[in-house]
Amino acid sequence: MNPLLISIALKHLLARKRQSVVSLLGVVLGVAFFLAISTMMLGSQADFIRRLVDNTPHIGISDEYRNPHLQPVETAFEPGAVEVRSVKPETETRGIRGFAAILDYLHKIPNLKASPVLTGQAVVSFAGKDVGIALNGVLPAELATVSTIQSYMTQGSIDDLIANPDGIVVGSELARVLSLHVGENITVAAATGQIHTFKILGVFHTGRASYDQSQTFVALKRVQSLLERSNRINSIIVKLADPYSARDIAARIEAHIGYKAVSWQEASEDIMSTLMIRNIIMYSVVSAVLVVAAFGIYNIISTVVMEKLRDIAILKSMGFHAGDIELIFVTQGAILGLVGCLVGIPLGIAMMLILESFKFRIPGSSDPISLPLDWSWYQFAIAAAFALCSATLAALLPARKAAHVQPVDIIRGAA
């Protein structure tokens, strides 16, 4: 770019320091707020998805079928007009049958870990209090490969269930509500009417109060016995090395085993669409700040053009091209955009650091949390690109007007 045109553009801006600073301030604040808000929103989204991916199965296989089984006559005469009424399916024990074979199949899929779970409702009775819980029957060694629960253990270990099949691991909230301690015994009554006494082997604390109160972990065999569902499980937790391949792999698994396999994306489809809508709203709002700043730039460049008509005329009479004149004023917009970015980005970073330093409690969480921010480089690139483009485009219209000034008209009028 011609340094002469840049120097003329700079002199024009410096000659109107106050207006230039006001316009600049619009871009600076626009960039800073764009960064602070977008990184906060995307950071919270990324944090949410990370928690979702970490704390829920990448694929959950349940003891259900996506579609009801067809009757043999419907399969045999598929194109025909077959109607079967008053079908009474055979009553059978609920749960996934032959889960050992299913697990063998799953373990053959590369980069996949699977663990069977049998979950049922039960009531814990202790010191005259009854609390409803979810009893999760697990294989501790396999659970460790698919769940992060071990990382939340504050006392004991999930692996302690291997040595003591009559043990139970409870959450910190349940322990608090019932004043339970490791080593104490509790009585658990299942919906089947069976009652069993378990020894508390460990306590976990995830920070999510409802989870810490309702979930417990027990050896799988013991839960199968309590729920009278021998050799049955009702879900398989699957974790993948690449969580984002879950949708495809879930479809493959379901096609092979018949049971419903739901990927975390499918399970969270509503939330994901809500997040997308939230992002659209967020980008619209933060972009509006920069659009308003662009109007400020349009205003100052238009004013400069009006004030500089004589200078434009003399430059053109001297031999400057219309393109040179246009470039002078577009450069002024670009300079405001560039300086706005150079000042706005550090200001945005400062705002992000302040936001990150805030710690507060949210309902449902027992630990204070800080705002998760997305520090990825492309947030800065989007903010800078948007500011530069909007500032330059805002200058384009008055610059075009300046380029079309007829020197004779101005000189004749000024003489």
Added chain:
Amino acid sequence: MAVLRTEHLSRRLAGDVPTTLVDDIDLEVREGEFLAITGPSGSGKSSLLYLLGLLDRPTTGRIWLNGTETSSYGDEQLADIRLAHLGFVFQAHFLLPEFEARENVMLPMQRLGKLTPSEIVARAQKLLDDLGLGEQARKFPHQMSGGQSQRVAIARALANDPQIVLADEPTGNLDTRSSAVVQRILRDLAHKQGRAVVAVTHDAGFAALADRRLTVVDGRLNG
């Protein structure tokens, strides 16, 4: 030798009431000639000067510059000709207020781009020295008198060493003393430096210094 020649040059403004600014003018300006164009206000002499300076396009007629006919040239080609071959001095000095005197003189040279930055500075300083403004080189237009500013404008017109200098009422805003200085400078540009100088003026004394004097009345040459 004619550096500038016109044939049947006319300029009319369209509109509800069409106006003829310049009407069928044939003209020749020779190298080293100081030509004064006089006439009453609104007679079309400034319009003629803008046509000669390729700032405006004739409605009919043609203009030759150094023997080359210019009517087929586009706006950018005409701008390039103005930059390299023509120098303008107007009634108002039209210096860029944010630039120092020397920077104003440097502008046409920087746009032409034929000299190095140090050569441009040296030439701008020499032009100002020659016009007695060496001391004012670093001053801004608002720090100089009208006469000094007009001399800076002349230095700027001479920056790219033009063959032709076109002046539109160059002494119109000046006091008698400054006016005399500017008149002498313009005459010397023609007689000592061999440039063609065309000056539009109301000032009969100034016109009397010219080698040739033309009068424009109602857009036509009169005498």
